[in-house]
Amino acid sequence: MGLFVAQLLTGLANAAALFLVASGLSLIFGVTRIVNFAHGSLYMLGAYVGLTLMNTLPGAFGFWGSIVLAGLVVGLIGILIEICVLRPIYRAPELFQLVATFGVILVIQDLALMIWGAEDRLGPRAPGLKSVVRILGEPVPQYDLALIAITPFILFALWWFITRTRIGILVRAATQDREMVGALGVNQSWLFTGVFFLGAALAGLGGAIQLPKGGADLLMDLNIISAVFVVVVIGGMGSIPGAFIASVLISVLNVFGVAYIPQSTLVLIYVVMAVVLTVRPYGLLGREEKAGEHGQVGEVERPIRPVGTRGRAFVFVLLVVLACVPFVGSSFLQVLITDILIFCLFAASLQFILSSGGLVSFGHAVFFGGGAYAAALLVTYADTPMELALLCAPLGAGLLALGIGWFCIRLSGVYFAMLTLAFSQLVWSLVYQWGAVTGGDDGLVNIWPSAWLSGTTAYYYFTLAVGVGGILVLRHIIHSPFGYTLRATRDSARQAEATGIDVKRVQWLAFALAGTMAGLAGGLFVFSKGSIFPNELEIGKSFDALIVVFLGGVKTLSGGVVGAVFMESIKDWLTRLEYWRLILGLVIIGVVIIAPDGIVGSLRKLGERIGLLKEQESMR
Amino acid sequence: MTAVLKVEGLSKSFGGVKAVNGVDFEVAPGELKALIGPNGAGKSTCFNMLMGQLMPSAGKVYLKGEQITGLPPRVIWRKGVGRTFQITGTYQSMTVAENVQMALMSHHRKLFSLLPYAYRLFREEALALLDVVGMADQADRSCAILAYGDLKRLELAIALSNDPMLLLMDEPTAGMAPKERINLMQLTSDIVRDRGISVLFTEHDMDVVFAHAHHIMVLNRGELIADGTASEVRANARVQEVYLGGGTLYAAEGSHA
Numbered sequence: 001m002g003l004f005v006a007q008l009l010t011g012l013a014n015a016a017a018l019f020l021v022a023s024g025l026s027l028i029f030g031v032t033r034i035v036n037f038a039h040g041s042l043y044m045l046g047a048y049v050g051l052t053l054m055n056t057l058p059g060a061f062g063f064w065g066s067i068v069l070a071g072l073v074v075g076l077i078g079i080l081i082e083i084c085v086l087r088p089i090y091r092a093p094e095l096f097q098l099v100a101t102f103g104v105i106l107v108i109q110d111l112a113l114m115i116w117g118a119e120d121r122l123g124p125r126a127p128g129l130k131s132v133v134r135i136l137g138e139p140v141p142q143y144d145l146a147l148i149a150i151t152p153f154i155l156f157a158l159w160w161f162i163t164r165t166r167i168g169i170l171v172r173a174a175t176q177d178r179e180m181v182g183a184l185g186v187n188q189s190w191l192f193t194g195v196f197f198l199g200a201a202l203a204g205l206g207g208a209i210q211l212p213k214g215g216a217d218l219l220m221d222l223n224i225i226s227a228v229f230v231v232v233v234i235g236g237m238g239s240i241p242g243a244f245i246a247s248v249l250i251s252v253l254n255v256f257g258v259a260y261i262p263q264s265t266l267v268l269i270y271v272v273m274a275v276v277l278t279v280r281p282y283g284l285l286g287r288e289e290k291a292g293e294h295g296q297v298g299e300v301e302r303p304i305r306p307v308g309t310r311g312r313a314f315v316f317v318l319l320v321v322l323a324c325v326p327f328v329g330s331s332f333l334q335v336l337i338t339d340i341l342i343f344c345l346f347a348a349s350l351q352f353i354l355s356s357g358g359l360v361s362f363g364h365a366v367f368f369g370g371g372a373y374a375a376a377l378l379v380t381y382a383d384t385p386m387e388l389a390l391l392c393a394p395l396g397a398g399l400l401a402l403g404i405g406w407f408c409i410r411l412s413g414v415y416f417a418m419l420t421l422a423f424s425q426l427v428w429s430l431v432y433q434w435g436a437v438t439g440g441d442d443g444l445v446n447i448w449p450s451a452w453l454s455g456t457t458a459y460y461y462f463t464l465a466v467g468v469g470g471i472l473v474l475r476h477i478i479h480s481p482f483g484y485t486l487r488a489t490r491d492s493a494r495q496a497e498a499t500g501i502d503v504k505r506v507q508w509l510a511f512a513l514a515g516t517m518a519g520l521a522g523g524l525f526v527f528s529k530g531s532i533f534p535n536e537l538e539i540g541k542s543f544d545a546l547i548v549v550f551l552g553g554v555k556t557l558s559g560g561v562v563g564a565v566f567m568e569s570i571k572d573w574l575t576r577l578e579y580w581r582l583i584l585g586l587v588i589i590g591v592v593i594i595a596p597d598g599i600v601g602s603l604r605k606l607g608e609r610i611g612l613l614k615e616q617e618s619m620r
Numbered sequence: 621m622t623a624v625l626k627v628e629g630l631s632k633s634f635g636g637v638k639a640v641n642g643v644d645f646e647v648a649p650g651e652l653k654a655l656i657g658p659n660g661a662g663k664s665t666c667f668n669m670l671m672g673q674l675m676p677s678a679g680k681v682y683l684k685g686e687q688i689t690g691l692p693p694r695v696i697w698r699k700g701v702g703r704t705f706q707i708t709g710t711y712q713s714m715t716v717a718e719n720v721q722m723a724l725m726s727h728h729r730k731l732f733s734l735l736p737y738a739y740r741l742f743r744e745e746a747l748a749l750l751d752v753v754g755m756a757d758q759a760d761r762s763c764a765i766l767a768y769g770d771l772k773r774l775e776l777a778i779a780l781s782n783d784p785m786l787l788l789m790d791e792p793t794a795g796m797a798p799k800e801r802i803n804l805m806q807l808t809s810d811i812v813r814d815r816g817i818s819v820l821f822t823e824h825d826m827d828v829v830f831a832h833a834h835h836i837m838v839l840n841r842g843e844l845i846a847d848g849t850a851s852e853v854r855a856n857a858r859v860q861e862v863y864l865g866g867g868t869l870y871a872a873e874g875s876h877a
Contacts, residue, residue, distance in 0.1 A: 300712045300713060300764040301712070301713035302713065302762060303713060303714055303715045303718065303762050303763075304713075305739065306737060306739075476734075477734055479737050479738060479739070480733060480734045480735060480736060480737065480738055481725045481730045481731055481732070481733045481734075481736065481738045481741060482731065482732055482733060482734050483738065484714070484718070484721075484722055484725065484738040485722070485725070485726075485731045485732075487711065487713055487714070488711050488714075488722050490713075491710075491711035491712050491713055491714070492709040492710065492711055492712075494673075494705070494709050495705075495709035495710065495711065495778075497692070497693045497694050498671065498673075498693045498694070498697060498703050498705075498709075499694070499697055499722070499723045499726050499778065499781075499782070500694045500697045500698050500723075500726040500727065500731075500782070501694060501726055501731060502694055506731070509732070
């Protein structure tokens with residue numbers, strides 16, 4: 001009984017930081033409709049800034065003063081980010097905003113590395129709260145009790161601010177209809193900036209307040225962000241009481257999970273999330289969102305046509321060049337191109353569902369990794385020959401996509417993205433923690449191709465054929481009636497429904513098709529490397545694909561492939577630089593703001609301007 | 621001869637508000653019938669229930685004697701009902717012809733086909749339909765750059781693509797210039813005459829309504845208060861009261877004061 005109470009208290013204390021960060025994220029989303037992926041970075045900054053301040057300011061006053069100051073400093077950094085990065089793109093599609101905030105994560109990671117160095121820092125103990133209290137015989141740190149006491153006050157203060165003050169009323173009004181608030185004469189940009197300040201300050205506070213329990217390190221940004229997303233999504237996007245309830249729920253579940261079922265804590269959390277979202281798609285206290293009520297954002301996509309003779313000739317020449325590589329190039333080059341081809345197929349499958357389907361999936365890596373694991377498991381446990389296993393990779397991923405899609409397709413926009421993220425994390429945690437079957441962190445090894453494909457060159461040709469084949473199949477499908485139907489559901493779901501199209505069914509099948517193709521890429525991957533590890537289905541892998549599709553050009557057909565080639569080619573060189581994240585982050589932010597058409601889109605516009613390409617009739 | 625569309629006791633409440641309350645009417649084959657009424661009378665709610673966008677609280681809808689109440693829009697469309705919307709919802713990333721081809725692919729059940737190039741399918745048929753509405757010369761323009769009046773005509777061509785027996789048009793001329801309105805309604809009434817289909821439309825422009833509709837129904841506060849020819853409706857005392865005011869509203873206010 002004593003242990004139970006002690007664990008409950010630990011869970012409640014852990015909820016404090018989580019709630020601070022989650023309420024900030026929720027507040028920002030509620031008003032600006034931006035899902036701030038960089039919120040974990042603000043939390044990390046709060047920890048580092050708080051630590052620096054605590055080392056200079058003395059005593060108890062210095063300790064608590066440092067926490068408050070850290071919040072203010074991070075709030076100011078938030079203002080800087082809002083003005084420089086987000087203001088120019090409020091009207092851009094969601095994906096652009098997400099990618100921009102992801103760029104911010106990379107920038108802050110390297111800046112923190114520059115300023116505070118790579119080693120982990122331990123936080124100081126809180127003055128006067130250094131010992132433990134015995135509750136029912138179990139030791140409970142005094143600081144935990146302090147946190148448990150503080151959190152309700154913060155919740156109350158936020159509640160008072162939101163419901164009782166004039167600014168709070170404006171914030172709530174903007175959450176419901178920001179255009180109307182703007183029309184009533186409220187300066188929206190400063191309202192947004194103010195909200196961003198508050199949200200960032202809350203994250204900074206969260207980072208500083210957990211110092212005595214955790215400390216500061218360079219991984220804490222990404223470590224907390226998935227937990228924060230879980231909390232915000234379970235609680236309901238934009239709902240602060242929801243964030244509180246969910247923080248407590250998740251923290252307590254986590255502590256009990258560690259104590260009683262340590263092998264499946266992560267799974268438990270994501271299962272809870274999936275269950276909540278299945279029953280209440282908009283979270284416990286969230287409200288239903290009418291997707292696209294303010295019309296389509298951004299420039300309208302152009303009509304498409306299959307490539308003409310010149311384009312086909314170009315692709316043919318490119319294929320001949322690639323086929324000649326083994327005769328002139330080193331085996332290193334062959335391995336590099338094999339990797340690029342696999343990544344291209346993966347990116348093309350994401351682009352299919354994202355561009356043609358208008359469905360922004362955040363968890364696409366789950367199908368890549370799912371396909372790879374399907375093949376690897378078959379080889380490891382059933383001695384399946386490589387040919388059959390490789391066939392089962394896309395099938396397995398396709399079935400997984402049918403299953404996950406069945407839940408996700410019912411939502412749209414940010415909620416769809418969040419649910420795909422949740423399910424991919426669920427599968428990831430399952431693979432990561434079910435070590436007996438999947439090998440856990442050690443992965444599955446010795447997954448080699450059959451004898452006829454065992455050489456680097458043989459496998460190179462095989463990947464060239466299957467990878468390019470897969471990409472061409474996807475491209476053809478975009479031009480087929482099914483591809484057109486998919487685009488119709490994206491352009492106007494109402495019109496599609498009113499002309500005999502079952503929108504959800506079409507989207508579901510397209511989602512499964514994209515998953516199948518990602519699984520094929522995963523199958524090729526596992527046999528090219530001979531092994532598979534859980535990081536292939538992590539969030540990071542999904543983001544890699546999102547970023548290349550984005551860099552290549554979302555509103556184009558070849559953006560994914562071009563972006564993947566570009567990224568994989570420079571990655572080797574780029575990652576050798578000390579501060580490569582900083583450079584990449586700045587490039588991503590720059591592309592979002594300056595060249596949102598991506599590589600392919602920008603080249604096309606350039607070609608039209610200098611007269612190489614026929615210009616399309618424009619609105620002007 | 622059975623009515624193409626028959627509506628019995630159609631009702632819809634949103635919370636305590638009775639948006640549509642016990643409406644009965646019929647649309648005969650080859651009839652061009654208007655549904656008019658002041659703002660908030662329940663016209664659009666009525667339309668959305670006919671086409672399956674909204675589930676009625678009570679009442680039944682029959683298409684050629686077959687009950688279609690509460691079926692999803694796509695099923696009702698397959699049974700031969702075309703629809704145009706108050707605000708057009710065409711596919712912006714496709715050309716004019718492709719918008720019609722898309723509806724034709726759906727009609728010919730080719731939606732899940734993966735092999736042929738979609739831009740070649742049913743192109744002739746699409747051009748013929750565009751010719752009916754006078755849009756054939758714009759077939760290969762992108763839909764995103766069309767003038768609003770052209771979009772309305774395109775929508776009409778799309779609505780004809782499944783060879784419907786009934787066309788539901790929600791404010792077909794809203795947002796158009798006066799001359800374009802007359803042209804569009806003339807076009808619609810020609811289509812009714814040539815193809816023998818029935819049209820039910822809502823409209824705010826009384827010139828359009830009285831010039832073209834064979835029969836007119838008037839809806840007020842969710843209830844049908846008149847159903848007849850133009851001259852019958854014009855002479856109806858309750859209709860005059862609704863549109864011109866009977867003085868009752870202010871009389872009632874005066875008695876309270």
